[in-house]
Amino acid sequence: MKPVLMTYTRRDIINFCVLMFLGLIIIPTFISTEYWYTSILIPWLCLALATIGQQIVMGYTGQLALGAAGFMAAGAFAMFNLILRVPDLGFFGSLIVSGLIAAAFGILFGLPSLKVRGIYLMVATLASQFFIIWMIDKFGWFKNYDSSGIITAQDIVILGKPFTTPLAMYLVCLGVTAVLTLLAMNMARGSTGRNWMAVRDMDIAAESMGVSLLKTKVQAFAISAFYCGVAGALFAFCYLKSLEPVAFDIKLSFKILFMCILGGLGTINGAFIGAAFILLFPVLLNSVGNNVFHGAIDATIISSIEQVIFGLLMIIFMIYEPLGMAKLWENFKQNIKSKLSSSSIKNLKSSPLKNLKK
Amino acid sequence: MAYDRKFKIGKPILEVNNISLAFGGVKAITDTSFNVLEHEVRAIIGPNGAGKSSMLNCINGIYKPQKGTVSFKGKQIPNITPNIMAQMGLSRTFQNLALFKRMSVLDNILVGRKLHTKTNFLEVALQLPKVKKEEKINRDRSEEIISFLEIEDIKDTPVGKLPYGLQKKVELGRALATDSSIILLDEPMAGMNVEEKRDMCRFILKVNDELGTTMVLIEHDMGVVMDISDRVVVLDYGKVIGDGTPDEIMANQKVIDAYLGVEH
Numbered sequence: 001m002k003p004v005l006m007t008y009t010r011r012d013i014i015n016f017c018v019l020m021f022l023g024l025i026i027i028p029t030f031i032s033t034e035y036w037y038t039s040i041l042i043p044w045l046c047l048a049l050a051t052i053g054q055q056i057v058m059g060y061t062g063q064l065a066l067g068a069a070g071f072m073a074a075g076a077f078a079m080f081n082l083i084l085r086v087p088d089l090g091f092f093g094s095l096i097v098s099g100l101i102a103a104a105f106g107i108l109f110g111l112p113s114l115k116v117r118g119i120y121l122m123v124a125t126l127a128s129q130f131f132i133i134w135m136i137d138k139f140g141w142f143k144n145y146d147s148s149g150i151i152t153a154q155d156i157v158i159l160g161k162p163f164t165t166p167l168a169m170y171l172v173c174l175g176v177t178a179v180l181t182l183l184a185m186n187m188a189r190g191s192t193g194r195n196w197m198a199v200r201d202m203d204i205a206a207e208s209m210g211v212s213l214l215k216t217k218v219q220a221f222a223i224s225a226f227y228c229g230v231a232g233a234l235f236a237f238c239y240l241k242s243l244e245p246v247a248f249d250i251k252l253s254f255k256i257l258f259m260c261i262l263g264g265l266g267t268i269n270g271a272f273i274g275a276a277f278i279l280l281f282p283v284l285l286n287s288v289g290n291n292v293f294h295g296a297i298d299a300t301i302i303s304s305i306e307q308v309i310f311g312l313l314m315i316i317f318m319i320y321e322p323l324g325m326a327k328l329w330e331n332f333k334q335n336i337k338s339k340l341s342s343s344s345i346k347n348l349k350s351s352p353l354k355n356l357k358k
Numbered sequence: 359m360a361y362d363r364k365f366k367i368g369k370p371i372l373e374v375n376n377i378s379l380a381f382g383g384v385k386a387i388t389d390t391s392f393n394v395l396e397h398e399v400r401a402i403i404g405p406n407g408a409g410k411s412s413m414l415n416c417i418n419g420i421y422k423p424q425k426g427t428v429s430f431k432g433k434q435i436p437n438i439t440p441n442i443m444a445q446m447g448l449s450r451t452f453q454n455l456a457l458f459k460r461m462s463v464l465d466n467i468l469v470g471r472k473l474h475t476k477t478n479f480l481e482v483a484l485q486l487p488k489v490k491k492e493e494k495i496n497r498d499r500s501e502e503i504i505s506f507l508e509i510e511d512i513k514d515t516p517v518g519k520l521p522y523g524l525q526k527k528v529e530l531g532r533a534l535a536t537d538s539s540i541i542l543l544d545e546p547m548a549g550m551n552v553e554e555k556r557d558m559c560r561f562i563l564k565v566n567d568e569l570g571t572t573m574v575l576i577e578h579d580m581g582v583v584m585d586i587s588d589r590v591v592v593l594d595y596g597k598v599i600g601d602g603t604p605d606e607i608m609a610n611q612k613v614i615d616a617y618l619g620v621e622h
Contacts, residue, residue, distance in 0.1 A: 183483040183484070184483075186482060186483050186484070186485050187479055187482050187483045190482040190483075190485075190489065190493065191468070191471075191472070191475045191477065191482055191492075191493070191496075192479040192482045192483070194461070194465055194468055194469050194472075195469070195472065197458060197460065197461050197465070198458050198461070198469045198472075200458075200460075201457070201458035201459050201460055201461060202456045202457065202458055202459075204420060204440070204452075204456060205452060205456035205457070205458070205532075206458075206469065207439070207440040207441050207444075208418060208420075208440040208441075208443075208444055208449070208450055208456075209444060209449070209469050209470050209472050209473075209532065209536060210441060210444035210445055210472045210473040210536070211441075211469065211472050212441055213441075219479060223479065266460070
């Protein structure tokens with residue numbers, strides 16, 4: 001079979017737009033239960049966005065970074081403070097600025113990548129995770145001197161209209177995610193993405209072609225942190241509806257890392273697949289536990305089984321399919337295509353050479 | 359070479375002056391000087407471990423020599439890095455293939471167009487018209503190189519899946535895509551069969567002839583070297599033991615000794 005390259009063509013972009021349009025029209029007409037929006041769709045979109053951020057730095061640029069949740073926290077608390085202190089910015093203005101603030105942190109903590117690599121870089125970037133959380137906890141100003149520890153997020157108001165229903169919040173998340181995903185796809189398939197991948201695959205050769213390692217790595221970290229920052233703000237304002245540093249702990253960073261790896265390193269659609277899998281799998285396990293075994297299995301055991309399966313899958317994917325579920329999906333599509341083209345003569349016409357070669 | 363060239367061999371474009379490089383106590387290169395003239399095909403030969411690749415790495419800025427200077431296009435460059443040299447118009451290939459393995463052939467060659475890409479990431483993200491225009495120019499040039507190297511049928515294949523000989527071709531293509539005035543080739547024909555070697559020679563000479571690109575190559579196959587190069591420099595134990603036209607080199611007693619061994 002022809003090897004599949006994980007790059008994006010104009011057709012993928014069009015497919016994506018169609019998909020997002022469906023998300024905009026179909027889902028709101030068919031799904032009316034709040035549970036789907038508040039517990040599945042909204043966190044899925046937010047975490048997929050953060051995973052795209054992780055993909056950019058890890059999947060595309062090849063820098064092992066672990067600290068996505070730290071940047072998410074930076075974005076979330078920046079959003080809180082911006083809405084509180086600079087109300088004139090508006091919702092989207094604040095969202096962009098909080099992304100930029102997270103990006104500034106990204107640049108700062110991306111600098112070690114110039115000197116260290118691999119697992120050592122992972123340890124160095126862990127600093128961002130702990131530093132940002134510590135900073136928010138330490139200085140009361142970030143939490144507006146709230147003593148309770150958990151701050152309620154402000155309501156989302158866009159152009160004077162409140163967006164507080166689950167459906168409205170879902171639409172906000174969908175809109176932001178769709179736009180940012182489109183931009184990420186454009187970068188990934190353009191010269192920017194080529195520079196990232198060149199640095200990932202062979203940095204010395206990239207440098208000899210005139211790709212600046214400093215600029216490319218720092219750029220990737222900044223863009224990655226921007227995505228995580230925006231995702232964090234949406235996560236806090238649309239999903240948690242509260243702000244607490246604990247929500248952005250190392251566990252969330254690992255979760256995003258898993259989504260990134262299971263979805264497929266160096267793929268953007270993988271971010272969505274990985275996020276969906278990690279989010280939905282526990283739900284599935286729980287319902288299996290409840291409906292098949294009728295609660296005979298303890299909930300704690302189920303959550304342990306979940307960890308075991310995630311771990312196993314990680315190992316299996318790392319060994320057999322580093323491009324993850326996105327690649328499996330791609331293979332599946334190709335299989336269907338080749339089956340279709342061998343059975344119908346119509347398709348033969350469109351690509352006679354390709355079929356002859358097979 | 360006796361035929362008429364479109365680009366006449368000119369003044370020195372690259373000068374290596376008294377370079378010394380040591381790794382700890384091991385001296386790789388000792389006080390070596392030579393030059394490369396504009397539009398010529400210059401070969402660097404020598405037995406294994408003679409310091410040929412180290413020499414290229416010094417010129418390209420991957421290694422920092424302890425002593426000596428490199429002048430390029432009449433300017434002495436104080437702090438050489440691969441990036442500065444690339445920007446000045448020096449491109450290279452690597453001995454052990456340094457391709458971007460998970461990218462397609464076309465994308466690999468497109469990376470070589472990096473210095474002809476002026477748009478920033480924001481413009482790329484928004485796909486502004488000027489990005490599309492630039493991308494089209496770069497793609498057209500890359501396609502041109504691909505058809506020149508006769509690798510059209512593999513242009514969408516990930517480079518890591520290609521056989522060695524083709525990978526070497528892609529690497530040459532990537533170096534060509536930079537439109538550099540000088541290209542350093544580190545063993546472009548290693549591990550190739552006779553036919554592939556002949557193809558590679560043809561490409562090297564054609565590029566040199568049609569674009570006037572100066573070529574510096576390291577090669578082990580004496581027949582090839584003597585055939586295609588204008589001048590040859592011979593290194594042995596990090597020192598120059600011969601420098602001249604292929605005929606002069608073949609008559610040089612020191613070179614013959616270094617290659618065939620000599621009784622002590």
